[in-house]
Amino acid sequence: xxxxxxxxxxxxxxxxxxxxxxxxxxxxxxxxxxxxxxxxxxxxxxxxxxxxxxxxxxxxxxxxxxxxxxxxxxxxxxxxxxxxxxxxxxxxxxxxxxxxxxxxxxxxxxxxxxxxxxxxxxxxxxxxxxxxxxxxxxxxxxxxxxxxxxxxxxxxxxxxxxxxxxxxxxxxxxxxxxxxxxxxxxxxxxxxxxxxxxxxxxxxxxxxxxxxxxxxxxxxxxxxxxxxxxxxxxxxxxxxxxxxxxxxxxxxxxxxxxxxxxxxxxxxxxxxxxxxxxxxxxxxxxxxxxxxxxxxxxxxxxxxxxxxxxxxxxxxxxxxxxxxxxxxxxxxxxxxxxxxxxxxxxxxxxxxxxxxxxxxxxxxxxxxxxxxxxxxxxxxxxxxxxxxxxxxxxxxxxxxxxxxxxxxxxxxxxxxxxxxxxxxxxxxxxxxxxxxxxxxxxxxxxxxxxxxxxxxxxxxxxxxxxxxxxxxxxxxxxxxxxxxxxxxxxxxxxxxxxxxxxxxxxxxxxxxxxxxxxxxxxxxxxxxxxxxxxxxxxxxxxxxxxxxxxxxxxxxxxxxxxxxxxxxxxxxxxxxxxxxxxxxxxxxxxxxxxxxxxxxxx
Numbered sequence: 001x002x003x004x005x006x007x008x009x010x011x012x013x014x015x016x017x018x019x020x021x022x023x024x025x026x027x028x029x030x031x032x033x034x035x036x037x038x039x040x041x042x043x044x045x046x047x048x049x050x051x052x053x054x055x056x057x058x059x060x061x062x063x064x065x066x067x068x069x070x071x072x073x074x075x076x077x078x079x080x081x082x083x084x085x086x087x088x089x090x091x092x093x094x095x096x097x098x099x100x101x102x103x104x105x106x107x108x109x110x111x112x113x114x115x116x117x118x119x120x121x122x123x124x125x126x127x128x129x130x131x132x133x134x135x136x137x138x139x140x141x142x143x144x145x146x147x148x149x150x151x152x153x154x155x156x157x158x159x160x161x162x163x164x165x166x167x168x169x170x171x172x173x174x175x176x177x178x179x180x181x182x183x184x185x186x187x188x189x190x191x192x193x194x195x196x197x198x199x200x201x202x203x204x205x206x207x208x209x210x211x212x213x214x215x216x217x218x219x220x221x222x223x224x225x226x227x228x229x230x231x232x233x234x235x236x237x238x239x240x241x242x243x244x245x246x247x248x249x250x251x252x253x254x255x256x257x258x259x260x261x262x263x264x265x266x267x268x269x270x271x272x273x274x275x276x277x278x279x280x281x282x283x284x285x286x287x288x289x290x291x292x293x294x295x296x297x298x299x300x301x302x303x304x305x306x307x308x309x310x311x312x313x314x315x316x317x318x319x320x321x322x323x324x325x326x327x328x329x330x331x332x333x334x335x336x337x338x339x340x341x342x343x344x345x346x347x348x349x350x351x352x353x354x355x356x357x358x359x360x361x362x363x364x365x366x367x368x369x370x371x372x373x374x375x376x377x378x379x380x381x382x383x384x385x386x387x388x389x390x391x392x393x394x395x396x397x398x399x400x401x402x403x404x405x406x407x408x409x410x411x412x413x414x415x416x417x418x419x420x421x422x423x424x425x426x427x428x429x430x431x432x433x434x435x436x437x438x439x440x441x442x443x444x445x446x447x448x449x450x451x452x453x454x455x456x457x458x459x460x461x462x463x464x465x466x467x468x469x470x471x472x473x474x475x476x477x478x479x480x481x482x483x484x485x486x487x488x489x490x491x492x493x494x495x496x497x498x499x500x501x502x503x504x505x506x507x508x509x510x511x512x513x514x515x516x517x518x519x520x521x522x523x524x525x526x527x528x529x530x531x532x533x534x535x536x537x538x539x540x541x542x543x544x545x546x547x548x549x550x551x552x553x554x555x556x557x558x559x560x561x562x563x564x565x566x567x568x569x570x571x572x573x574x575x576x577x578x579x580x581x582x583x584x585x586x587x588x589x590x591x592x593x594x595x596x597x598x599x600x601x602x
Contacts, residue, residue: 026136028075028078028085028087029136030049030129030135030136030137030138031075031078031087031089031127031129031138032075033045033049034046034049034050034073034127034138035073035074035075035089037049038060038071038073039071039072039073041064041069043057043060043061043064044057046060047060049137049138050137050138050139050140051130051132051137051138051139051140052140055140055142055151056138056140059142059145059149059151060145062154062155063145063146063149063155066154066155066156066157067093067095067155067156067157067285068093068095068157071091071092071093071094072090072091072092072093073089073090073091074089074090074091075087075088075089076088076089076090076124081128083130083131084128084129084130084131084136084139085128085129086126086127086128086129087126087127087129088124088125088126088127089124089125089126089127089144090122090124091122091123091124091125091146092120092121092122093120093121093122093157093285094118094119094120095119095120095121095157095283119283119300121157121285121297121298121299123146123147123298125143125144125145125146125147126144127139127141127144128141146287147297148287148295148297149287152289152290153287153288153289153290154287154288155285155286155287155288155297156285156286156288157283157284157285157286158283158284158286159281159282159283160281160282160283160284160299160301160302161277161281161282161302162280162281162282162301162302162303162304162305163304163305164177164178164252164277164305165273165276165277165280165305165306165307165308166178166307166308167254167269167270167273167307167308167310168307168308168309168310169310169312169313169314170309170310170311170312170313170342170344170510171313171314173314174257175256175257175261175269175310175312175314176254176255176256176257176266176269176270176273176308177254177255177257178252178253178254178255179229179230179252179253179254179255180230180250180251180252181227181228181229181230181233181250181251181252181253181255182227182228182230182233182237182248182249182250182251183224183227183248183249183250183251184199184224184225184226184227184228184240184246184247184248185222185223185224185225185246185247185248185249186211186215186222186223186225186243186245186246186247187215187222187223187245187247188215188220188245189244189245190243190244190245190246191243191244191245192208192211192212192215193208194243195208195211195225195240195243195246196208196210196211198236198239198240198243199225199226199228199236202226202228202232202236203226206225206226211223211225222247225246227251227253229255229259254270254273254274258318260321261317261318261321262321262347262353263312263317263321263346263347263348263359264346264348264353264356264357264358264359264360265312265343265346265360265457265458265508267357268457268458268459268508269308269310269457269508269509271457272308272456272457272509273308276305276306276308277305279305280302280303280304280305280306281302281305282299282300282301282302282303283299283300284296284298284299285297285298285299308457308509309509309510309511310457310508310509310510311337311340311342311343311344311507311508311509311510312343312344312345312508313344313345316335316344316345316578316600317344317345317346317347319345319599319600320333320335320345320346320347320600321347321349322599323347323582323596323597323599323600324347324348324349324352324596325349327349327351327584327592327596328351329351329584329585329586329587329592330348330349330351330352330355330358330362330583330584330585330586331348331349331351331352331582331583331584331585331592331596332346332347332348332349332352332358332359332362332488332582332583333345333346333347333348333359333488333580333581333582333583333596333597333600334346334347334359334360334488334489334491334492334580334581335492335578335579335580335600336492336493336495336496336504336506336578336579336580337496337504337577337578337579338495338496338497338499338500338504338574338577338578338579339500339504339577340504340507341496341504341505341506341507341513341514342507342508342510343458343506343507343508344578345580346359346360346489347359352585357459358487358488358583359487359488359489359583360458360459360460360461360487360488360489361459361460361461361487361489362487362488362583363461363463363464363485363486363487364485364486364487364560364562364568364583364585365480365481365482365484365485365486365560365561365562365568366463366480366484366485366486366490366491366558366560366570367479367480367481367558367559367560367561367567367568367570368423368425368479368480368543368556368557368558368559368560368570368590369480369486369491369494369556369557369558369570369571369572369581370477370478370479370480370484370486370558371420371423371428371478371479371480371556371558372447372494372495372498372531372535372556372572373440373443373444373447373449373465373494374428374431374432374440374477374478374479375416375420375428375531375534376443376446376447376498376523376527376528376531377435377439377440377442377443378416378431378435379527379530379531380443380523380524380527381435381439383431383434384416384431385416385530386415386416386417386530386533386534387415387416387417388415388416389413389414389415389416390413390414390415390416390419390427390430390431391412391413391426391427391430392405392410392411392412392413392414392418392419392422392424392426392427393405393410393412393426394408394409394410394426395408395426396426396429396430398426398429398430398433398471398472398475399433399470399471399472399475400472401429401472401475401476403425403426403429403475403479404425404426405423405424405425405426406423406425406559409422411424414427416534417530417533417534417537418537420534420537420538420542420556421534421537421538421541421542421543422542422543423538423542423543423556423557423558425479428478428479429475429478429479431478432468432471432474432475432477432478433471433474433475435468435474437467437468437469437474438467440465440468440474440477440478440484441465441466441467441468442520443523444463444465444494445465445518445520446497446503446520446521446522446523447493447494447497447498447503447523448462448490448493448494448496448497448503449462449463449465449486449490449491449493449494450462450463450464450465451493451503451516451517451518451520452516452517453505453506453514453515453516453517454514454515454517455505455506455507455508455512455513455514455515456508456509456512456514457508457509457512458506458508458509458514460487460489460490460506461487461489461490462486462487462489462490462493463484463485463486463487463490463491464483464484464485465477465483465484466483466484468482468483480558480560481560481561488581488582488583489506489581490581491570491572491581491583492572492579492580492581493506494572494581495572495573495574495579495580495581496579497523498528498531498532498535498574498579499532499554499574499577499579500579501522501523501525501528502522502523503516503519503520532554532574535554535555535556535573535574536552536553536554538554538555538556538557539553539554539555542557543557543590544556544557544571544590544594546594546595546598547573547594547597547598547601549602550575550598550601550602552575552576553573553574553575553601554573554574554575555571555572555573555574555597556571556572556573557570557571557590557593557594558570558571558572558590558593559587559588559589559590562585562586566586566588567586567587567588567589568583568584568585568586568587569583569584569587569588569589569590569591569592569593569594570582570583570584570590570593571590571593571594571596571597573597573601575601580597580600582594582596582597582600584596
């Protein structure tokens with residue numbers, strides 16, 4: 001719970017003096033000092049100003065425990081009585097307002113936080129001020145702190161939740177729901193061998209040694225062995241409950257309905273869901289009696305939180321995950337609807353998960369998939385047409401860089417569309433020599449590569465294509481090497497842009513498209529039509545013929561050196577209103593990416 005600490009509004013001593021209660025150590029001074037001490041959360045100082053410091057200490061401490069770490073107490077309406085006086089305290093507590101340090105800078109916010117009414121409890125109490133020997137004191141009564149408060153009751157603030165919202169696939173079926181899980185904690189007295197044996201059926205990687213290592217890292221604090229879903233916990237509960245040194249802690253968490261589904265996108269969906277639920281949450285201030293009964297004295301009922309509606313396609317996400325499951329290297333698939341920019345699948349396998357959100361933000365040389373950009377640039381410049389005959393030697397020294405084709409295949413003189421479909425590095429390298437330094441950079445932006453998006457629910461990086469100031473640098477860039485980098489998401493955007501005719505705004509939360517940091521001019525539609533024809537030829541008679549059974553598929557393969565002697569494998573494709581990229585790290589060829597694409601599409 002967050003409490004907004006508010007500076008005390010001081011009542012002028014002159015006002016109190018005018019009522020006959022002025023002067024040092026007089027009732028007005030004691031009231032002001034009491035209010036100041038409460039505003040400063042100085043419990044001993046506030047308690048010392050009362051007629052029963054011990055009882056006041058207990059009550060004030062409980063007040064801050066129940067309501068938080070701040071509030072306002074403003075003395076008002078002083079009045080003189082026989083032997084003393086009275087003073088009112090105007091009190092205000094404001095709950096759950098973010099502190100300034102919790103606020104993101106406006107340019108960093110993907111979307112504004114939902115606006116919620118202020119959670120404020122205001123009231124007025126009255127205190128008697130009496131003479132105690134040579135001093136004046138607040139005549140102690142817990143009701144000075146809050147209306148109805150007694151020595152054996154307490155006051156507390158609590159947020160209240162209605163029915164929790166769900167996260168849904170585009171079809172409306174639930175993708176994620178709030179579920180009860182059990183956190184299995186253990187301490188030094190636990191039998192780690194028995195604990196490991198009990199949970200290994202659910203988590204085979206947990207061993208006695210791994211539990212010992214984890215416990216050593218926590219020193220004297222309990223460690224968490226595993227967090228179990230309800231269906232996994234139920235058969236293990238009797239054994240776990242009987243284990244000394246093991247504590248079972250139930251919690252609620254937002255989890256996928258199908259526990260086999262995972263995606264680097266889900267974290268952003270959880271954040272949106274949490275914002276919606278927080279905005280819809282109610283709150284209550286309760287007066288709790290000695291028997292535990294609670295009376296609500298202030299608050300607001302929770303509202304119905306809206307479901308988080310996503311663009312994810314349940315079948316495509318499941319197929320993408322299945323296509324990657326057997327690949328031992330880092331691998332990812334990202335798929336978009338070119339017509340809308342909707343993200344329909346974003347998957348990566350377990351090795352990739354260990355590295356982070358590689359599907360969305362991992363940057364790698366795109367290799368020959370970047371020839372979609374190089375060819376677009378060449379066609380748009382008017383220097384060539386798809387039928388322009390160009391040399392495709394097996395290897396060629398271009399501007400000091402020996403450029404080979406895969407296994408140095410040699411096609412001789414062939415039309416550009418054939419060189420593209422067969423992925424001639426030498427042809428593309430030679431085409432780039434005469435390009436302007438910014439030509440590949442500018443064309444890449446026209447296809448979305450290098451554009452940054454602020455997208456609600458989604459954190460992405462597309463890639464980078466720096467200006468190539470020398471012919472040698474342009475040769476490297478032309479074949480997706482050198483300083484050119486792309487993420488799987490970025491290459492999926494390139495494919496979607498080729499299919500759509502311009503860069504679509506990526507979207508994962510329905511109705512909340514991303515905002516690009518720049519909007520380059522669209523590519524000539526005739527040029528993109530030619531590129532799509534070449535991508536079709538790549539499947540029917542080029543480097544992707546293993547997928548020619550997939551109806552009307554367009555694609556481009558890619559193999560990219562990673563600087564370590566190995567090479568990454570790529571495939572980007574378009575199938576109807578579906579554009580996607582497949583990436584397999586250190587695959588040494590595009591073969592594994594093609595196989596994964598086939599599993600995804602078939």
